[in-house]
Amino acid sequence: MIHQYKLGDLCVVLDVCSGSVHAVDEVAYDMIAGFETQERETLVEALAEKYRDREDVTRPELEECYDQLLALKDAGKLFTEDTFAPMAGELKARTSGVIKALCLHVAHTCNLNCSYCFASQGKYHGDRALMSYEVGKQALDFLMDHSGTRHNLEVDFFGGEPLMNFDVVKRLVAYARSVEKERGKHFRFTLTTNGVLIDDDVIDFANREMSNVVLSLDGRKEVHDRYRVDYAGNGSWEKIVPKFQKLVQARQGKNYYMRGTFTHANPDFLKDIQTMLDLGFTELSMEPVVAAPGDPAALTEADKEIVMQQYEELARLMLQRDKEGRPFTFYHYMIDLKGGPCIYKRISGCGSGTEYMAVTPWGDLYPCHQFVGDEKFKLGNIWDGVENHAVQAEFAGCNVYAREECRDCWARLYCSGGCAANAYHATGSVRGVYADGCDLFRKRMECAIAVAVARELGTE
Template sequence: MGNSIHKFKQLGMNILLDPVSGAIHIVDDLTYDILDYYGKNSKDDIINIFQNKYPKDDIIDILDEIDELKAKGLLFSEDIYKNMAINRTDSVIKAMCLNIAHDCNLRCKYCFASTGDFNGGRKLMTFETGKKAIDFLIKSSGNRKNVEVDFFGGEPLMNYDVIKKLVDYGRKQAEHNGKTIKYTITTNAVLLDDEKIRYFNENFTNVVLSLDGRKEINDQMRIKIDKSGSYDIIVPKIKKFADSRGNKEYYVRGTFTAKNLDFTNDVLHIADLSIREVSVEPVVEKENTDYALREEHLDKILKEYDKLAEEYVKRIDEGNPFSFYHFKINLDNGPCIRKRLQGCGAGFEYVAVTPNEEIYPCHQFVGNEEYKLGTLDQGIVNDGIRQLFMGSDIYKREECTDCWVRFFCSGGCFANNYNMNGDINKPYKLSCEMQKKRFECAIAVKAYQMMREGGKIDKKVQMSNP
């Protein structure tokens, strides 16, 4: 039903979410129990059901409060977005993943990019190709002032000199065209050194560094060419970078697999390295490997997120907090409704460019000829694929239409959906269930923090108009 609510228990709280309005409420046991019957039974029937457990006057008061919240559109609100026509026929590119290196100095077992070469041979991007890519981004960004370039691989630092040249070139071209380019990079940190740390702190708005957690976990999957582990090489460098970063954005990102379903220990291990921005995410891999996540693992994974949430708020109370990417949620100023309906913008707001000058919807589609959008010389010529992504939204996915988390996850990752189900609009079920639990934890953590600070708990997730 479009006017359903979601209720759950987390961190010792009874929590209600009205998915459409975004209103969040912390309630007592009576309210929590009554909501299973509200709208399905008459008030007299509800009173009869609960009068042996709760005082009648309290039941009547709660029913009146629920009526009032419903009238205000804060509970059981109708889905006003369901018939909203996106009907986008054009869009500007605002971000580019620049695959600066189709090569890598690690051989991570779960690498979606075929250990760095994207199944297309090992190659580094030339400065000339990078210049053409930046020119394409500026030209394709229309009147948008701020655009973003994310240096990606493979391992980008294998092409560090070209990165520096492109940052300088991009800055000049952006200034000439009245724009600003924000630079980000994802690195395995093997080649990180003092000079690169200084350079990133001066020029990059965000830096993502890869580490899976505990040494024995990291070194099972993130291995060097000689099959030895990478932990001892990268951890001192990552720590040094984090210590130098100040208040600038960064995070250390790991991947958990079937080999470390106790991934809370890996999150905490990273945090205990004095790293305050952490993300450890589930591997996306089909079941023909020994490290793939399977449905039989789901119960353990969901309980592990519960465990992580408990430890997370414990550390807040102890004055030793850290930030876990999937537990961060902004209740005051969220994305516009169009963004919530359509997701990341791959293929029409965001593209990836390869060393061979090919354009794809995102880095995870690189090498898949079916999804090739064009080249830097041609521009985007496969308009059918662009329109496919542009026309996709949560209401085109049967599984998403009435799902309570639809406005938070936007139907999941296009690439994950395709890689697991062969269809960008068919959600990957295992990922869906993990997403739901992470958002429950995120909402509960935010509510816990607000209660701890003495703030008001009833809160509405803000969604501005398109």
Template sequence: MGSLTLIPHNAHRVDVDGLAMLMHVPTTSLFEMDEVSRSVYELFRRVGVADAEMLRAELGEQFAPDALADCLQSLISLDILRDSADPGKPLTVQKVEDIPLSTIILNVNTGCNLACTYCYKEDLTTPAKGEKMSFETARAAIDLLLVQAASRDKVNVVFFGGEPLSNMPLIRQVVDYTEARVAELGKAVDFTLTTNATLLTEDLADWFDAHRFGLTVSMDGPRALHDKNRKTVGGRGTYDVVAGKVRMLLARYRSRPVGVRVTLTAGVTDVLAIHDHMINDLGFAEVGFGPATSGPIAVFNLQPDMLKSVFEDMKTLGRRYVDAAIRGENIGFSNMHQLLSDIAKGMKKAVPCGAGLGLLAVDKDGDLHLCHRFVGSNQPTYGNVTTGIDVPKLATFVETAQDRSAFGCKTCRIRSICAGGCYHESYARQNDPFAPVYHYCDLLRDWVDFGIEAYTRIMRANPSFFRAHLQPRSAA
């Protein structure tokens, strides 16, 4: 054998309770290292390049030649070790020739009856000025979805706003139309909706239940925290109204678990207290936290010290999640659910999400956006529901997004999970959807390491947790 060199950006070691876990970065696959692989890997980490003579001198007395050869071959096959004369393969950009949609997001109204201080929506307005999507536009969007999803067995329709419940007549029409169309095609459909809950009624809750909607409520915690930012257009806090509506909904809703999305802002960062209130006082099935770092009003955004503190609190809650998982219990922390699902499946992302590929958002005029966050922004659109998707234009965006090596993503150890981060987060903060979310990078790397530790501990103590709780959630 010639000399071999370590490709450090293709492997990452995390030690967990005496185990040496190796993440294969290109695929996020996780391996437990034995004594041979640990010794070989650490030798290459120390020296960088080694040949057969050095390996024999350093490790020949500890391990049999066959064991060393098998280990080297495994690491070479994973491209963790490479012939030192081999420059490696250049980055391959997957060409985009079609847009195989699975999800369409309908922005059914620009109007909202709340005036949350951190809202990112650039087209948001008051209820009186709200511009509602017409049924003709929505129907064309569903037809476009079904054409682009011809090879899929299931499609997803998401209702967004503004406050989507302020255009319930349209939502009812779309559901009736879509259910009839998918039945004709032998497909299934999944409806989801995010709401501030203020307009919920018992009749609506029962109707959503009958159509098995996936519901998420936007709410920020106990009264003192929620009312800081989530106010009516007139400036009044909304906790009492929302909490009452949520209790009504959760008492009646049976078809699917209902989750809550919490936006963490300056002054609203008590992750542990918020989770406890949402799960134990209100009864939500899951709580997901979204730190605000690039909202339009900077005073509400989390600054670096706040963001670091939030991630530490999320890790504290994550440890409670792990302890509960080992007991076979699920405490409903959706950020941990997602992290562990990514690790369990072995992510290999070329782009950060399905925006522009499996998912597009439709505005009131039928124009197509990368996702719901871009509706109302100054970013380009990619066709219209009546004329179809501008495939060349969208393909150029997705192909460009696959290569962020100019920003340093090429050698990042979480590139197959993050892939550069949210397009909209980058656009809102840096006015460039391709620029990585640098303010998150170190924290996200630490969060993934924490996830590897959590995954390893749960797998050792109670592997059935994943089958009982994560797999059903992913399927839903």
């Protein structure tokens, strides 16, 4: 399968199944478009007619171009057949029972009252609670016991607001560090926080123990304070921004992400990206809100068109700042054209419910944080392990080939079938397809590939 598109001055051709990306001129772009549907002479004749007014496009050159494309096809870099489908289930089966990451919900409570919060202001549609040290310790033991021969393990301290249970976070990290050598493991910890409780102690601890810190900021003050308010209705922007700046400076501008959400209120999210840059932040992420249709925060069809344009403008801004020596990272545009995820990850998906699970303050296991609180998705608990094998099997089968809608999508080996939670909330099935999310993802990937191509061309 071939996917072709133009962005700015670039003509990009993606060979989906080999992952090869080609930056070509307009003539080669047109020839690739007709390569499999027209005979050689017919195609050359048609292009000779189309470009008859261009002296630099001659018939011998068109024939040479055709031969070069044929050589690329023979080399497996164009028009490559999909041979991955039979591998999808097999690869997942090889890692069955091996868990590599946990999302520890150390706090089912929050000091902010964000109306768009998928977690119902941190309560996950249940009772407010804090995870005890004993539950957290058992969760870490559960992870080590079920990680097989894996050496590197990942744990994200999540909420609600995890800093509302900071003492337990510190004790759990200390426990993990005390046993990882004898267990032959190494923990990589991350922390996701709204920033309200950040102080010098948090900063010192995060810099020492957290491989990454995710900081919630929606960009412009008026945008951020529209939703991210405390229980008195006061915005949090003024309170958290100086704390974020201090933390990021202490981390020397590395190993963090400013994570924002754009909604119906700010589909022009590039202005929020610019605000983050102006504040000195360069590791950025802006995610589309996931909301029920009719929710005031939900993106509309008109918003989607704006967002698509914003992604293109963002790509141009990144390349412009590259030239100015002021580069920045946008999480969704991080792509490695020469390597990237292995084929296992590309066809098997995120691993929710199999390699990755969320743990509630009471020790219950769920496929991921977005399913917490929905009892039908409860997998088991950290003492007895996974007991709901039917649900786990459903998630194990959530690979890119399990969805008919994905089979003809050029982006399938980049999204790996998409987010099961988004699919479920949009369609009622974890094997469904969140169509609006797919549209945005495909646009992001086009822009990400174009940025990577432009950067590669700029180094030659």
